Amino acid sequence: MGSSQRMRLAWFVNYLVPGWNIPWSGNAGAEWMNGDFYVDMARRLDAAGFDAMMLEDGNYLSDAYGGTFEAELKHTVRGPKNDPLPLLPVLAAATERLGFIATMSSSFYQPFLLARLVTTLDHLTGGRVGWNVVTSSSPLAAQQFGMDALPDHDERYLIAEELVDVVKKLWRSWDRDAVVMDRATGTYVDHEKVRPIHHHGTYFDVRGPLNALPPLQDLPPIFQAGGSPTGREFAARSADVIVSSAKGIDDMREYRAEVRRRAELNGRNPDDIKILFMISPFLEESDELARRRREERLAITDERAERRLLMMSDEIDFSQFPLDQPFPTDLSTNGSQSLLKQFAQWAGDRPLREAAAGDEFEAFPAFGTPETVADEMEHAFREVGGDGYLIFAGGGGMLTRRYVDQVCEGLVPELRRRGLVWDAPPAGLGLNQRLACDEPAPDQRSAASA
Numbered sequence: 322m323g324s325s326q327r328m329r330l331a332w333f334v335n336y337l338v339p340g341w342n343i344p345w346s347g348n349a350g351a352e353w354m355n356g357d358f359y360v361d362m363a364r365r366l367d368a369a370g371f372d373a374m375m376l377e378d379g380n381y382l383s384d385a386y387g388g389t390f391e392a393e394l395k396h397t398v399r400g401p402k403n404d405p406l407p408l409l410p411v412l413a414a415a416t417e418r419l420g421f422i423a424t425m426s427s428s429f430y431q432p433f434l435l436a437r438l439v440t441t442l443d444h445l446t447g448g449r450v451g452w453n454v455v456t457s458s459s460p461l462a463a464q465q466f467g468m469d470a471l472p473d474h475d476e477r478y479l480i481a482e483e484l485v486d487v488v489k490k491l492w493r494s495w496d497r498d499a500v501v502m503d504r505a506t507g508t509y510v511d512h513e514k515v516r517p518i519h520h521h522g523t524y525f526d527v528r529g530p531l532n533a534l535p536p537l538q539d540l541p542p543i544f545q546a547g548g549s550p551t552g553r554e555f556a557a558r559s560a561d562v563i564v565s566s567a568k569g570i571d572d573m574r575e576y577r578a579e580v581r582r583r584a585e586l587n588g589r590n591p592d593d594i595k596i597l598f599m600i601s602p603f604l605e606e607s608d609e610l611a612r613r614r615r616e617e618r619l620a621i622t623d624e625r626a627e628r629r630l631l632m633m634s635d636e637i638d639f640s641q642f643p644l645d646q647p648f649p650t651d652l653s654t655n656g657s658q659s660l661l662k663q664f665a666q667w668a669g670d671r672p673l674r675e676a677a678a679g680d681e682f683e684a685f686p687a688f689g690t691p692e693t694v695a696d697e698m699e700h701a702f703r704e705v706g707g708d709g710y711l712i713f714a715g716g717g718g719m720l721t722r723r724y725v726d727q728v729c730e731g732l733v734p735e736l737r738r739r740g741l742v743w744d745a746p747p748a749g750l751g752l753n754q755r756l757a758c759d760e761p762a763p764d765q766r767s768a769a770s771a
């Protein structure tokens with residue numbers, strides 16, 4: 322059975338300590354900061370045929386949970402976290418084809434700085450960079466930049482939309498053939514091919530032009546993860562790739578249909594937006610062993626519940642809610658609205674301890690042998706019609722070199738055998754073209770069994 326479209330694979334990483342006190346974590350706790358762990362990982366992903374590594378970012382430690390940094394620093398949820406942007410060219414230099422998605426917040430970056438940074442990264446990586454547009458979710462982040470609080474949730478998306486627009490105008494302030502290098506006249510750039518943009522908007526005033534070269538890719542891909550109605554609308558208007566935290570086949574289907582509908586209403590071809598769903602696969606030699614290991618990981622303990630609640634504590638103090646009671650249903654936030662709503666739905670009437678400890682960042686539970694997990698992924702892929710997956714290693718907590726190998730050496734070859742992922746991308750594609758490319762991979766199942 323050939324595939325009508327290919328499955329894209331990306332991996333979501335935080336530049337903070339990966340698994341460090343679990344089996345197979347080696348000396349990661351003492352060494353992660355030098356970047357070698359992530360360099361090794363990027364090489365593995367590149368060789369396995371992953372499309373991209375997505376580098377998460379945020380810029381605060383939260384004491385919203387219980388009014389202290391104790392739990393935050395104990396569990397290393399948000400830090401210590403180094404700045405992933407300088408890591409990006411280091412990763413690119415160690416790899417050939419893998420794309421890298423840099424996260425930069427629309428609440429703190431000025432368009433000029435961002436446009437120049439991304440175009441520089443695009444040249445340094447040979448056209449392999451993308452931008453994950455996030456709006457940030459905590460007043461604690463705003464307070465690092467001289468503000469008391471973030472703008473309101475929905476207004477943040479208006480700012481993001483204008484930011485994307487100005488950044489694109491800056492990228493296009495140079496014609497692609499502006500550099501003429503005319504030796505006879507001694508002219509390096511044709512000045513008629515470079516123009517100011519004179520942008521005067523609601524949130525930004527930028528004269529332009531860019532004082533750097535335009536990106537190597539025509540436009541580096543825009544990633545987005547908005548889950549609220551406003552977030553979905555922004556994604557449908559601006560994103561090339563959406564990473565979704567939808568949970569369950571119905572939710573995945575609903576999310577995809579709604580974003581595609583919104584894209585169409587905005588005059589876009591819905592097929593131009595690729596949607597990746599999050600999974601945290603749990604791979605072992607047998608289904609039974611994987612099930613047992615997963616159960617151990619998701620054991621209902623106060624410690625695990627605390628870690629999960631901490632991840633949401635960008636604004637609300639979740640330590641105030643008793644773990645033996647159901648999660649309150651009447652909470653609202655100026656932070657990540659959809660993530661809060663999704664957790665409340667997941668939690669239902671169960672005691673909070675059970676709901677929080679048992680929650681994983683995944684569209685569906687994926688555990689077992691590579692064959693079993695590939696079955697699950699293929700089933701959902703065909704059922705929902707999504708464009709691929711974003712792997713997240715259980716919120717990063719179970720990320721080890723061994724875990725990366727289980728995915729790259731066990732799961733991906735199985736997906737490739739089924740004709741779901743390419744052997745290698747077609748030559749000469751920038752990251753944006755690569756992500757957009759639906760060209761099916763050859764089905765190697767019959768060849769392998771012949």
Ligand SMILES: Cc1cc2nc3c(=O)[nH]c(=O)nc-3n(C[C@H](O)[C@H](O)[C@H](O)COP(=O)(O)O)c2cc1C
Pocket residue numbers: 333376377378379424453454455456457458546547548549550551552553564565566599656657658659660711
């Ligand atoms: C896969 C994924 C990756 C995300 N990466 C980041 C990130 O790196 N930094 C950040 O501040 N927020 C990140 N977010 C949060 C989103 O930008 C957004 O705030 C969240 O999905 C809630 O959407 P909403 O505000 O529309 O409700 C991520 C969310 C998801 C699902």
